[in-house]
Amino acid sequence: MLKFSIIIPCYRDEEKLLCLLGQLHNMPDKAWEIIVVDGAGSESCRRICNLFQARWLTADQPCRGQQLLAGALAAQGDVLWFLHADVRLSLTSLAAMTQAIHNGAIGGFFKFRFDTLQHWPAVILEPAIMLRCCFGVPYGDQGLFILRECYHAVGGHAPWSLFEEVPLVQGARQIGRFIGLRESIFVNPRRWQQDGWWRRTWHNRMLALRFACGVAPQTLAARYQAGKASPEHPHIKHL
Numbered sequence: 001m002l003k004f005s006i007i008i009p010c011y012r013d014e015e016k017l018l019c020l021l022g023q024l025h026n027m028p029d030k031a032w033e034i035i036v037v038d039g040a041g042s043e044s045c046r047r048i049c050n051l052f053q054a055r056w057l058t059a060d061q062p063c064r065g066q067q068l069l070a071g072a073l074a075a076q077g078d079v080l081w082f083l084h085a086d087v088r089l090s091l092t093s094l095a096a097m098t099q100a101i102h103n104g105a106i107g108g109f110f111k112f113r114f115d116t117l118q119h120w121p122a123v124i125l126e127p128a129i130m131l132r133c134c135f136g137v138p139y140g141d142q143g144l145f146i147l148r149e150c151y152h153a154v155g156g157h158a159p160w161s162l163f164e165e166v167p168l169v170q171g172a173r174q175i176g177r178f179i180g181l182r183e184s185i186f187v188n189p190r191r192w193q194q195d196g197w198w199r200r201t202w203h204n205r206m207l208a209l210r211f212a213c214g215v216a217p218q219t220l221a222a223r224y225q226a227g228k229a230s231p232e233h234p235h236i237k238h239l
Helices: 014-025 043-051 064-074 093-102 120-135 148-153 166-175 190-195 197-212 217-226
Strands: 004-010 033-038 055-058 079-082 087-089 107-114 145-147 178-187
Touching: 004 014, 004 064, 014 033, 014 043, 014 087, 033 043, 033 064, 043 055, 055 064, 064 079, 064 148, 079 093, 079 148, 093 107, 093 178, 107 120, 120 178, 120 197, 145 148, 148 166, 166 178, 190 197, 197 217
Parallel strands: 004 033, 004 079, 033 055, 107 178
Antiparallel strands: 079 145, 087 178, 107 145
16 A cells, blocks of 8 residues: 655645645545645644644745755655645545556646636636646646655755756656646636736746746746735746
C-alpha cells in the first residue's frame, strides 16, 4: 500500500488551509502524513494543523520553493503530493494517483478546473491550460505528485518564489512517465476575478515568456509582487 505525504506551503491563508485540511480529513482514502510549511510562523496556522493532526513546520521566509523543499525533506511517505491551500479536491484523488503509480508512472498532475460557476473566459482558458501542459510544464496549483525517491533524484523544487516546479517537472520527464490525470483539481479563480480574466492571463504569460528568455526568477517575483493589488503569497497562476 502506497504511503502519501501531502505537503502544503502556507502564508497567511489559514482560512483556505482549514478548508483544505477538512477536505483531506473527509476523503475515503487517507494520506499517511500531512506537512504544512508556514512562511509566516502563524500561531493560528499551528492550531489548525494540530486540529487535523498535520505536522506544522516554519520557514525562514515566505518563499514557496524553499517551503516545498523543506516539506519534502521532512516527508517519509512513498509519494509526495504538493498542494496549494486554496484548491478543492476530488474525493477520488488519492485513488487516481495510486492507480497511476501502479500503472508505471513516477508522478503527474491533475486536470485544471476553475472552482466557480463557469464564466465564459474560464470555458476558453481551461482547455488552453491543458493543451499547454502537453507541451510545457504544469504548475504547482495542479496538484503535482511524484515518487519520493524520484523527487530527490532530480533535485526537487528550485528554491524560488516563481516557476519553482519547472526544473522538477523537466527532470521527472527525463527519468520516467510524468502524466496528466483525468481527475480534476479545482483552483480558486479569485486572482482572475480581481484583476480581470484577460489582464491576469496576459500578465502571467509575459512572466512565463521572460522566464523562458532567461530573466531570473527573483527578478520576476519582485515584478509580480509589485503588480499585485493584494499582499498574497508571490506565486504565478496559470495562463
